[in-house]
Structure formats: C-alpha cells, structure tokens
Amino acid sequence: DVKVTQSSRYLVKRTGEKVFLECVQDMDHENMFWYRQDPGLGLRLIYFSYDVKMKEKGDIPEGYSVSREKKERFSLILESASTNQTSMYLCASSPPGRRAQYFGPGTRLLVL
Amino acid sequence: GESVGLHLPTLSVQEGDNSIINCAYSNSASDYFIWYKQESGKGPQFIIDIRSNMDKRQGQRVTVLLNKTVKHLSLQIAATQPGDSAVYFCAENIEDHNAGKSTFGDGTTLTVKP
Numbered sequence: 001d002v003k004v005t006q007s008s009r010y011l012v013k014r015t016g017e018k019v020f021l022e023c024v025q026d027m028d029h030e031n032m033f034w035y036r037q038d039p040g041l042g043l044r045l046i047y048f049s050y051d052v053k054m055k056e057k058g059d060i061p062e063g064y065s066v067s068r069e070k071k072e073r074f075s076l077i078l079e080s081a082s083t084n085q086t087s088m089y090l091c092a093s094s095p096p097g098r099r100a101q102y103f104g105p106g107t108r109l110l111v112l
Numbered sequence: 113g114e115s116v117g118l119h120l121p122t123l124s125v126q127e128g129d130n131s132i133i134n135c136a137y138s139n140s141a142s143d144y145f146i147w148y149k150q151e152s153g154k155g156p157q158f159i160i161d162i163r164s165n166m167d168k169r170q171g172q173r174v175t176v177l178l179n180k181t182v183k184h185l186s187l188q189i190a191a192t193q194p195g196d197s198a199v200y201f202c203a204e205n206i207e208d209h210n211a212g213k214s215t216f217g218d219g220t221t222l223t224v225k226p
Contacts, residue, residue: 004155031212043156043201043216058213090155099205099212100146103155 003027004104006091011109019078021107023091031094032074033101034058034066036087043090049074050096081111124223131192133220135185135202144205146214147176147187151198159187159200189222197224 007022023032033048035058045058047066055066063085067075074093078085088108092101125131137145143164148156162169162176162185169176175188185202199221203214 033213040218042218045213048213092155094212096212099144099214100158100161101156101214102158103148105153105155 004091004093004102006089006104006107008107009105011107013078013081013109013111015082015111017078017081017111019081019109019111021076021078021089021091021109023074023076023093023104024072025074025091025093025102026072027093027095027102028071029093029095029102030071031096031101032068033092033094034064034074034076035090035092036060036085037090037106038087046076081109083111085109086111120220121218122221122223124225125192127192127194127224127226129192131187131189131196131222131224133187133189133200133222135187135217137183137185137202137204139204139206139215140180140183142204142206145176145178145185146203146205147174147185148201148203148216149196149198150201150219156201192222192224194224194226197222 004025034046035043044060046064049055049068065077088106090106091104094101146161147159149159150156160171160176173190177186199219201219202217205214
C-alpha cells in the first residue's frame with residue numbers, strides 16, 4: 001500500500017513564526033501536492049511538484065513556499081505564520097499517468 | 113469558469129439502503145473523474161475513478177455513473193453500512209501537461225442511521 005506520512009498531526013504556532021510541514025511518500029511517486037482544507041471551502045491547492053526541484057503554484061500560494069530536494073519528500077513552508085493560515089493541511093502524491101492521489105492523514109495547524 | 117460541485121452538502125440514509133451522491137462539473141475538457149472518501153480525522157482515500165470515454169464503472173459495492181451530456185457524475189453505494197459514514201468528494205481532472213492536477217468539489221457528508 002502507498003503510504004504518505006506527514007510530520008505532525010497537530011501543531012500550534014504563534015503569529016510570525018516560520019513553520020515547516022513535512023510530507024514523505026514511500027512509493028517513488030513523481031507528483032506531490034499540498035492542500036489546505038477549510039470548512040465550506042473544500043480542498044484548495046497550494047503548491048504542487050512533478051519532479052525533484054520542480055514546483056508549481058496552485059490556486060492559493062500566497063504566504064507559502066515549498067521545497068522538494070528529494071523525490072520522496074515535499075515540504076511546505078509558512079514564512080511568517082498568520083492566524084488566517086490556521087487550517088488542516090493535506091499532502092498527497094500520485095505517480096505519472098495516474099491522476100488519483102494518495103493523501104496523508106493531515107496536519108491540523110493552529111496559529112495563535 | 114471551472115467548478116466541481118456537489119448537489120447536496122449532507123445526505124442521511126438508513127443502514128442497508130442504497131446511497132446516491134451527486135456531482136456536477138462545468139469543464140467539458142475534463143477527461144478523468146475520481147471519487148474520494150474522507151473519514152473523520154483522516155485524509156481523503158481513493159474510492160473509484162472513471163474516464164470520460166466511459167459512462168459507468170463498478171467497484172465493490174460502489175458504482176460511478178458519468179453523464180457527459182449534462183456534465184453530471186454520481187456515486188452509488190449499495191447496501192450502505194455505518195462504516196460508509198464520511199465526507200465524499202468528487203474530483204475533476206483538468207488536462208495538464210505534467211502533474212495531473214485535480215479540482216475538488218466541496219464534499220457531501222453521508223450519515224448512515226442504524
């Protein structure tokens with residue numbers, strides 16, 4: 001089975017802190033994605049990557065950056081956390097030619 | 113514009129009944145559709161997919177129907193069980209040269225009453 005893991009299930013940070021969310025997948029997938037999920041707004045794509053060191057902006061990239069130095073790891077960075085970034089963050093991966101995505105369990109981030 | 117939406121935000125059914133969850137999409141260029149299930153406290157899980165050259169696909173207790181004429185997608189769950197209680201998302205795959213980005217609907221919360 002494909003496994004996508006996220007570094008934390010729950011995280012509490014203060015406004016202005018730099019926050020790192022890590023995602024690791026064990027199936028050698030080329031594609032990786034970061035989403036945030038908010039009530040009433042569904043899943044919104046922040047960034048995605050289709051190869052090592054490659055990244056593309058999603059629908060809501062403002063306030064976020066990403067890093068993909070290794071194929072199995074995709075990191076989401078909040079440069080200066082703000083309260084409106086309180087959310088559930090979901091990472092996903094998929095192999096090329098198959099567009100169904102495999103999701104991690106999510107990180108619930110609270111920014112105070 | 114592009115959007116993927118679900119007709120109803122909530123659906124309540126009796127255990128043992130069949131459930132039908134609907135989804136409308138607006139991008140006629142979409143060529144691949146996926147249904148996901150998200151249980152409380154977990155990430156979405158793939159249930160079933162369908163390509164635009166098909167109009168029906170069956171899995172274990174689930175069937176997806178695609179009507180391209182009216183841009184409508186549905187997920188049918190047979191003999192619904194308490195373990196089927198979850199949020200269900202449809203996703204529309206937008207033609208993309210690389211990563212196979214999807215656009216997700218808002219989700220329908222299915223509650224199964226014993």
